[in-house]
Amino acid sequence: MGNWKTLLFLLMAAVLVLAACSEDKGEASDNEYGLTEKGKFTYAASGVYKPFSFEENGELTGFDIEIGTEIAKRMGLEANPVTNPFETILQGLVANKYDAIIGSMAYTKKRAEQAAFTQPYYYSGGMIWIAKDNDEIKTPEDLKGKKIGVVSQSTYEEPAKTLSDDIQYYASDVVALKDLTIEGRLDAVITADIVGFEAIENGFAIKEVGNPLWVEQPSIAVKKDNEKLRDAIDQALQEMIDDGTYEEISQKWFKRNLLDIDLEDAELLE
Known part of the structure; x- marks a missing residue:
């Protein structure tokens, strides 16, 4: 009887050890990527x-x-x-x-x-967008002195500064493009070609100027x-x-x- 008790004790101890190892392995797996929240x-x-x-x-x-x-x-x-x-x-x-x-x-x-x-x-391509009825801006050089809308800290900010000293910052490209359709708000917006074409499909009265200035990754x-x-x-x-x-x-x-x-x-x- 004592041998059975000893064997049972050893089996229970082994199960606990395996469970602990399994838990440690799970935690290591979760922590492998340094996740901010487990799982x-x-x-x-x-x-x-x-x-x-x-x-x-x-x-x-x-x-x-x-x-x-x-x-x-x-x-x-x-x-x-x-x-x-x-x-x-x-x-x-x-x-x-x-x-x-x-x-x-x-x-x-x-x-x-x-x-x-x-x-x-x-x-995606960085592209200049203007109001659909704007016939004055046809090239990037035409933006000199014009008010350009860009999202703050985006890749469009620095190029915009090379084209004009008058930059209007936004938290959203969609809001900037919307302002572009309101007379007197903006002369142009620089943002992704994909975003501009999507805006046109959603009824925004805007158009692109030339080809993309560059391709982003x-x-x-x-x-x-x-x-x-x-x-x-x-x-x-x-x-x-x-x-x-x-x-x-x-x-x-x-x-x-x-x-x-x-x-x-x-x-x-x-």
Whole structure:
């Protein structure tokens, strides 16, 4: 009888040890990516950049949000999208408020000093937009002395400053483009070609000036020292591209593949 008790005790001890090891392994797995919240992939977008990220019926939706949701699923994590104003979104990442930025942030060398970036998850062109009835502005040079609207801390801010000294800052491209249609508010807006064409489809009386000034490489940003998370996101993104899931999401929101672009003669923004 004593032997049975001893054996039972040893079995119970073994179970407890295995459970502890399993728990430790789970915690290590969760902490492998340095997540801000256990079991969740928390990623930020502005929430005011339709059709990339916006609120509908009280919930975040859009292209960026769906890309993040699919990446989280492939990493075995719960998707947890949050919003942060674009002008401080990079600072929020550095401060560990979230794990990643999936908010249409283009890669630049300057931003890479503060964050690690994945491969591009789409391409877009920086384009000048004016009111549909504006016949005065036909080239970038015509913007000298004109009031240009841009989103603060965006990649459009510095180019705008080279074209005019009169810059109006916004938190949302959509609001800037809306002001463009109101007489006396703005002369031009510099933003992504995708956003402008989407605005036209939604009834905005605007038009583009010439061709895109450059091609941007919106990428997913994580903390600079978190290469494990960056690599895991890259792997999930590549899997999405390879199996057609990316194509489905892109076609849903834009009726085209945002990665399908000829970069041979393009000037890439860096």
